[in-house]
Amino acid sequence: MSDEKGHKNPDQQINVELSEEVAEGVYSNLAMIAHSNSEFVIDFIRLMPGVPKAKVKSRIIVTPDHAKRLLAALKDNVEKYEAAFGKINQSGEAPQFPISFGTPGEA
Numbered sequence: 754m755s756d757e758k759g760h761k762n763p764d765q766q767i768n769v770e771l772s773e774e775v776a777e778g779v780y781s782n783l784a785m786i787a788h789s790n791s792e793f794v795i796d797f798i799r800l801m802p803g804v805p806k807a808k809v810k811s812r813i814i815v816t817p818d819h820a821k822r823l824l825a826a827l828k829d830n831v832e833k834y835e836a837a838f839g840k841i842n843q844s845g846e847a848p849q850f851p852i853s854f855g856t857p858g859e860a
Contacts, residue, residue, distance in 0.1 A: 781811070783798040793819075796811075797810050
C-alpha cells in the first residue's frame with residue numbers, strides 16, 4: 754500500500770476474504786498464457802484423458818507488472834517446496850495436447 758505521497762507503507766495490512774466456494778479451489782492440469790501490451794491473460798484448463806474437449810476453468814487477467822511479481826513469487830515458492838520435499842522431476846518435454854479453442858478455421 755502507498756501513502757498520499759506514493760511511499761510504501763509496510764505496516765498497513767490488507768484483509769482478504771476467502772469464500773467457501775473459492776476456498777475449494779479448481780483443479781487445472783494445463784495453463785495457457787497470452788499477452789498484449791497492457792495485460793497478461795492466463796487460462797487454467799482441465800484436460801481429461803480420452804475426452805476430446807478441454808474446458809477453461811478459470812481465466813485470470815493481470816497487468817505486466819503483476820505478472821512479473823507473480824513469476825517471482827511462484828519461483829520463490831517452487832524453491833521452498835523443493836527445499837522441503839525434494840526436486841520436482843520433469844520429463845524434459847512439454848506435454849503434447851491437441852489444443853483447439855473451437856474458433857472458425859481451427860481443426
